Every structure is written in structure tokens, then in C-alpha cells.
Amino acid sequence: xxxxxxxxxxxxxxxxxxxxxxxxxxxxxxxxxxxxxxxxxxxxxxxxxxxxxxxxxxxxxxxxxxxxxxxxxxxxxxxxxxxxxxxxxxxxxxxxxxxxxxxxxxxxxxxxxxxxxxxxxxxxxxxxxxxxxxxxxxxxxxxxxxxxxxxxxxxxxxxxxxxxxxxxxxxxxxxxxxxxxxxxxxxxxxxxxxxxxxxxxxxxxxxxxxxxxxxxxxxxxxxxxxxxxxxxxxxxxxxxxxxxxxxxxxxxxxxxxxxxxxxxxxxxxxxxxxxxxxxxxxxxxxxxxxxxxxxxxxxxxxxxxxxxxxxxxxxxxxxx
Amino acid sequence: xxxxxxxxxxxxxxxxxxxxxxxxxxxxxxxxxxxxxxxxxxxxxxxxxxxxxxxxxxxxxxxxxxxxxxxxxxxxxxxxxxxxxxxxxxxxxxxxxxxxxxxxxxxxxxxxxxxxxxxxxxxxxxxxxxxxxxxxxxxxxxxxxxxxxxxxxxxxxxxxxxxxxxxxxxxxxxxxxxxxxxxxxxxxxxxxxxxxxxxxxxxxxxxxxxxxxxxxxxxxxxxxxxxxxxxxxxxxxxxxxxxxxxxxxxxxxxxxxxxxxxxxxxxxxxxxxxxxxxxxxxxxxxxxxxxxxxxxxxxxxxxxxxxxxxxxxxxxxxxxxxxxxxxxxxxxxxxxxxxxxxxxxxxxxxxxxxxxxxxxxxxxxxxxxxxxxxxxxxxxx
Numbered sequence: 001x002x003x004x005x006x007x008x009x010x011x012x013x014x015x016x017x018x019x020x021x022x023x024x025x026x027x028x029x030x031x032x033x034x035x036x037x038x039x040x041x042x043x044x045x046x047x048x049x050x051x052x053x054x055x056x057x058x059x060x061x062x063x064x065x066x067x068x069x070x071x072x073x074x075x076x077x078x079x080x081x082x083x084x085x086x087x088x089x090x091x092x093x094x095x096x097x098x099x100x101x102x103x104x105x106x107x108x109x110x111x112x113x114x115x116x117x118x119x120x121x122x123x124x125x126x127x128x129x130x131x132x133x134x135x136x137x138x139x140x141x142x143x144x145x146x147x148x149x150x151x152x153x154x155x156x157x158x159x160x161x162x163x164x165x166x167x168x169x170x171x172x173x174x175x176x177x178x179x180x181x182x183x184x185x186x187x188x189x190x191x192x193x194x195x196x197x198x199x200x201x202x203x204x205x206x207x208x209x210x211x212x213x214x215x216x217x218x219x220x221x222x223x224x225x226x227x228x229x230x231x232x233x234x235x236x237x238x239x240x241x242x243x244x245x246x247x248x249x250x251x252x253x254x255x256x257x258x259x260x261x262x263x264x265x266x267x268x269x270x271x272x273x274x275x276x277x278x279x280x281x282x283x284x285x286x287x288x289x290x291x292x293x294x295x296x297x298x299x300x301x302x303x304x305x306x307x308x309x310x311x312x313x314x315x316x317x318x319x320x
Numbered sequence: 321x322x323x324x325x326x327x328x329x330x331x332x333x334x335x336x337x338x339x340x341x342x343x344x345x346x347x348x349x350x351x352x353x354x355x356x357x358x359x360x361x362x363x364x365x366x367x368x369x370x371x372x373x374x375x376x377x378x379x380x381x382x383x384x385x386x387x388x389x390x391x392x393x394x395x396x397x398x399x400x401x402x403x404x405x406x407x408x409x410x411x412x413x414x415x416x417x418x419x420x421x422x423x424x425x426x427x428x429x430x431x432x433x434x435x436x437x438x439x440x441x442x443x444x445x446x447x448x449x450x451x452x453x454x455x456x457x458x459x460x461x462x463x464x465x466x467x468x469x470x471x472x473x474x475x476x477x478x479x480x481x482x483x484x485x486x487x488x489x490x491x492x493x494x495x496x497x498x499x500x501x502x503x504x505x506x507x508x509x510x511x512x513x514x515x516x517x518x519x520x521x522x523x524x525x526x527x528x529x530x531x532x533x534x535x536x537x538x539x540x541x542x543x544x545x546x547x548x549x550x551x552x553x554x555x556x557x558x559x560x561x562x563x564x565x566x567x568x569x570x571x572x573x574x575x576x577x578x579x580x581x582x583x584x585x586x587x588x589x590x591x592x593x594x595x596x597x598x599x600x601x602x603x604x605x606x607x608x609x610x611x612x613x614x615x616x617x618x619x620x621x622x623x624x625x626x627x628x629x630x631x632x633x634x635x636x637x638x639x640x641x642x643x644x645x646x647x648x649x650x651x652x653x654x655x656x657x658x659x660x661x662x663x664x665x666x667x668x669x670x671x672x673x674x675x676x677x678x679x680x681x682x683x684x685x686x687x688x689x690x691x692x693x694x695x696x697x698x699x700x701x
Contacts, residue, residue: 218424221423221485224378225414226411
């Protein structure tokens with residue numbers, strides 16, 4: 001098991017280096033605005049632009065730039081500086097991470113609770129009106145684009161532009177330590193938007209796997225043992241059916257920690273996704289590179305955690 | 321004779337499906353005496369598993385209809401509410417299944433599953449439960465039970481898993497153990513061990529056993545009484561000795577002749593039963609076995625035979641329209657290895673009237689009008 005984990009971690013490091021190399025390549029191969037010109041502003045002389053280009057190290061070949069970048073990360077844990085503000089990328093990410101963490105954690109709890117509850121009820125009440133309507137609504141949520149759902153909620157319930165002035169609208173995010181109450185209320189709509197699709201997917205997934213599990217022979221055994229139906233469902237049925245849910249939960253959380261770009265943009269939440277989005281618009285390459293690395297890191301770590309937790313969830317799984 | 325431990329009286333189980341109503345069990349009656357073994361034999365789809373699952377209320381689903389009575393300990397299990405019946409499951413009556421790998425939960429240790437079985441019916445601490453689990457594993461002949469109790473089912477071999485299943489079934493010292501094809505998924509050598517184990521446990525614990533199988537060889541080993549099922553009905557019932565020595569029903573003959581035997585001539589051919597089991601939705605008219613019966617007469621296509629004593633006052637019963645002397649001649653001809661045409665000529669001498677079922681069809685209204693005494697008179701007394 002230990003050797004398995006070490007091997008996975010080493011592969012993760014290789015993967016992250018590959019991801020950064022690819023990001024470097026994309027940024028240089030595909031047309032994007034010249035950061036030096038953007039930085040210099042309008043009406044600046046070619047000399048100024050050349051100077052800035054040299055300052056930012058953009059006059060060097062791509063592989064040299066990549067080498068310098070990786071060297072700085074490994075030796076100094078230095079992820080470079082924003083082309084515009086000159087601020088260190090690491091501190092920018094640190095500033096933005098709490099908002100993304102808040103958004104992800106709240107939404108994850110919401111969709112997990114909603115998805116699992118609906119999934120279990122639907123599976124147990126399979127074929128009833130309750131099941132059919134729950135699955136119908138789930139289909140709507142799965143099909144709904146996140147940005148559209150977000151805008152609809154803002155137009156309906158936000159205090160500024162909403163039809164019913166109930167929840168704080170866009171750009172109302174406050175840090176948890178500044179004001180827990182405002183932090184909570186400002187995130188309600190984003191949580192719902194972010195959780196909606198996932199809750200629908202999870203409920204459908206769990207419903208399917210629970211229906212399958214409840215048809216297994218060991219469920220018949222559990223009933224033949226004289227267990228209460230509640231125990232049969234939860235300790236025997238759900239226990240088996242939950243494994244695929246755990247898998248996609250880990251991967252989803254990992255992905256979201258890298259920034260919920262659409263939700264953060266619609267609600268103007270200063271998170272990693274927003275940082276990444278803005279940096280792409282302004283060709284602020286060091287920030288793009290930093291956020292991509294962070295996202296890759298989260299996904300890789302989530303994958304490893306999922307695989308390890310699998311060994312605990314299903315005793316038949318053994319890694320060597 | 322004393323009150324039977326389990327008495328099934330005119331049990332009918334049907335399921336509504338999209339294709340129609342499946343008459344899985346169609347008016348069967350049997351009894352199990354304390355400490356005795358009943359073998360229920362038949363092909364897949366003959367209703368043998370459904371009848372025993374019904375005993376534990378495990379066929380109570382939406383779309384199922386259950387009629388008749390299953391008397392156990394003076395109470396009718398068919399009429400019993402779910403939460404009361406739950407207290408009998410795994411306690412008074414326990415059940416083991418065909419494939420022990422899929423019948424045990426893959427995520428829990430064998431010990432955990434045994435303790436769970438105990439704790440669902442009695443208050444016992446986890447540590448005491450674990451101790452008893454080790455004892456039970458030892459009882460069913462699992463070596464090194466102290467270590468085995470903490471292992472998961474996938475770490476057991478097939479035979480060991482079935483032993484663990486048996487241990488779990490014994491956890492609450494049931495009066496009746498229902499074993500549904502307990503050896504079918506196992507190697508031949510292991511099959512014999514499991515049967516020997518069941519026999520030994522029965523002697524030591526005094527429980528009754530219902531063993532459900534498609535294999536007459538299995539029940540030959542351990543059954544006191546045998547009921548042969550076909551298309552949801554019992555077509556022949558008697559002691560094991562009677563069934564093997566003087567089988568009466570052409571289907572039973574078919575089952576017997578399709579088993580290879582060491583004591584028969586090497587060149588003797590095995591005779592499979594031709595055709596397939598009938599649909600339980602649109603059942604054949606008359607005798608349900610007539611489409612596959614080599615000795616079928618014209619009248620058998622209309623008349624539905626009733627389970628009748630072979631000779632007056634005898635427990636050995638059969639549902640066949642051929643007259644007893646004709647059946648006897650055919651069976652002795654079969655044992656002598658006479659060819660089918662000769663046997664069919666014997667069958668043709670039958671006047672084919674036999675004894676029709678009183679109720680004629682399986683319509684529930686007709687079934688309800690059958691007096692309860694009719695079922696009892698058919699039983700082994």
C-alpha cells in the first residue's frame with residue numbers, strides 16, 4: 001500500500017510538470033495578445049515594449065523560459081509575478097483560495113446531502129409518482145446550463161436586481177472571518193447553482209446503483225436473517241451503492257477547488273476561477289500558469305485520495 | 321403422529337408482470353416433521369424456490385399475490401404482518417442459498433455478518449457475539465475460526481463460504497433450515513462435504529431441513545420425504561424410499577433416468593426429458609406435463625390430474641392420469657431398458673380417465689371453494 005501511494009505521488013509530480021509544459025506551449029504557440037504590448041499601454045514606443053519584453057524574460061526562447069520557471073518553483077517556491085500588477089502569483093492565489101474553498105465546501109455538502117437523500121428515496125420508491133417526479137426534476141437540473149441557472153436565480157431572488165429581494169446578489173461575497181453571517185448569506189445562491197447539477201447527477205447515479213444493489217443476493221440474505229428493512233437498505237444496500245458516488249465526489253471536489261470559473265464569474269466571487277478567467281482575458285501568463293498548476297494539483301491529489309479510499313470502502317480492492 | 325413443524329396448505333403464489341400473471345406456485349401442500357428432511361425437487365421455474373421464499377415472506381412484493389396457509393408454531397405465516405414475520409426469519413426458520421459468494425455481503429467480514437444475524441434477534445454484546453461466531457464457524461468445520469472470523473467472504477473458498485452461510489443460518493438455532501440449492505454452485509467433492517455437514521448438524525441440533533434442488537442425487541443422500549414439483553405443482557410426493565423404488569410420475573421417471581448411475585450398465589443411455597419447462601403464464605391445458613410426456617393420451621390434454629394416493633390410505637401420492645397398473649408396467653419396462661415404442665404401447669392400454677382435479681383450473685375462486693380438509697387429506701399422515 002505504501003509503495004503504491006509513493007508511486008502514485010511520484011507520477012503525480014511528473015504529471016504536474018507535463019501540465020505546466022503543455023500550458024507553456026499553448027500560450028506560446030496559439031495566438032494571444034502580446035503581454036509586453038498590453039503592459040506598455042497605448043502609444044508606447046517600440047523601445048519601451050522591447051524593454052518590458054526583456055524585463056519579463058519574454059525575449060528568451062520558450063524552453064529557457066520554462067526552465068527558469070520550473071527552477072524558481074523548485075528552488076524558491078516562486079511561481080512568478082503578474083505581468084500587470086507585479087504581485088507574486090502565490091500570494092494572489094492565497095488571497096483567492098478562501099472564496100473558492102467556501103464555495104466548493106458549501107456546495108459539496110449541499111449536493112451530497114440532496115443527491116444522496118433523493119437517490120435513496122427514489123430507489124426505494126422506484127416507479128412511484130415520487131420517484132418519477134424526482135427523476136424528472138433531476139433531468140431538468142442536469143440539462144440546465146450553470147450560467148443560465150445562475151442568472152435566473154439572480155433575476156429572481158437577488159436583493160439588487162431580483163424579482164423577490166431575498167438573498168444578496170452578485171459581487172456581495174464577504175470573507176468568513178470578516179462577517180460569518182454575510183459570508184453565509186452571500187454564498188447561498190452560488191451554492192445552490194453549483195450544487196444543483198451535481199445533486200441531480202448524484203441522485204440519478206445513486207438511484208441506479210442502489211436499485212442494482214437491492215437486487216443482489218446478499219440483500220435477500222439480509223432479509224432472510226430477519227433484519228429490519230431500514231437496516232437492510234442502509235447497512236447492506238447503500239453501503240454497496242455508495243462507492244461510485246464517493247469516486248465522482250472526490251473528483252468533483254478536486255475539480256472545483258481549481259476554481260468554479262462560471263459560477264464565480266456569474267456571481268462575481270473573487271475566487272481562483274475568477275482569477276484564472278481574468279488572467280486569460282489579459283494574457284497574464286504567470287497567473288494562468290499558476291492557477292492551472294493549482295487545478296492540476298487538486299485533481300491529482302483528489303484522484304489519489306479516491307483510489308486510496310476505495311481500498312477502505314471495498315475490501316476486495318488491494319493495491320500492490 | 322405429532323403436529324408437523326411446518327404445514328403448507330394449498331399455497332398459491334402468482335406475480336403480475338408486464339407479460340401476464342405468472343402462476344409460480346399453484347396450490348401445493350406439504351408438511352415437514354420436526355427433525356426430518358424434506359427434499360423438494362424440480363427444474364428451474366418449477367416454483368420450488370418461490371414456495372420456500374414465500375415461507376419467509378420474501379416474495380411479498382408489489383404485484384405478488386399469495387394465498388393458502390403456511391402453519392408454523394401454530395401461526396399462519398401467510399397472514400402474519402411483516403414485522404412479526406421478520407422475527408421468525410433467521411430465528412425460527414433460517415435459509416441458505418445457492419451461491420454463497422453473492423449471498424454474503426462482500427464488504428463485511430464473515431464474523432460481522434454472523435454477529436449481525438444474532439443481534440437482530442437477541443440482545444448479545446458484540447464481544448459475546450464474536451465468541452459465538454467463532455464457535456459457530458468451528459461447528460460447521462471451518463479450520464482456524466479465530467482467524468477466519470475476521471476475513472471477508474472473498475478470502476474464503478466456495479465450500480468454506482457455504483459453511484459460513486450455514487453457520488450464519490444456525491446463529492439463532494432455528495427449528496427449520498431451508499437450503500435452496502445449497503450445493504449447486506460447488507465442486508462435486510465439496511457438495512458431498514456440505515451434505516454430510518447438513519446431515520451431521522441435523523443430528524446434533526435436531527432441526528428440520530427443507531432441501532431444494534434440481535438434483536435427485538442430492539436428496540437421495542439426506543431426504544426422508546421427497547416432493548417432486550413441476551410447473552408450480554407437486555406432481556409426486558412420498559418417502560425417499562418410495563420415490564426411488566416405485567416412482568409413479570413420468571416426470572419423476574425422467575428425472576431418475578437422466579442421472580448417470582454407477583450401478584447401471586455402461587452402455588445404458590441417459591434419457592433426457594425432452595422439451596422445455598412450460599410457461600407459467602400460459603400453462604398447458606389438461607395435465608401440465610402432457611406436452612413433454614412420452615406416454616400422453618388424448619384425454620390427458622383436457623383433464624387436469626389431482627394429487628392422489630397411489631393406493632388408498634398410502635402417503636405416496638401422484639398426479640398422473642395413467643392407471644396405477646399401467647404406470648407400474650411402464651416403470652418396470654423402463655428399468656429393463658425396453659424401448660420407448662413398447663412402453664408407449666403399454667401406455668395406450670390405459671383408459672386415460674384417471675382422477676381429475678376437483679377444482680379443474682387454477683382460478684382463485686375455485687381454489688377458495690376447495691375445503692381445507694382436501695389439502696390435509698393429501699398430506700403425509
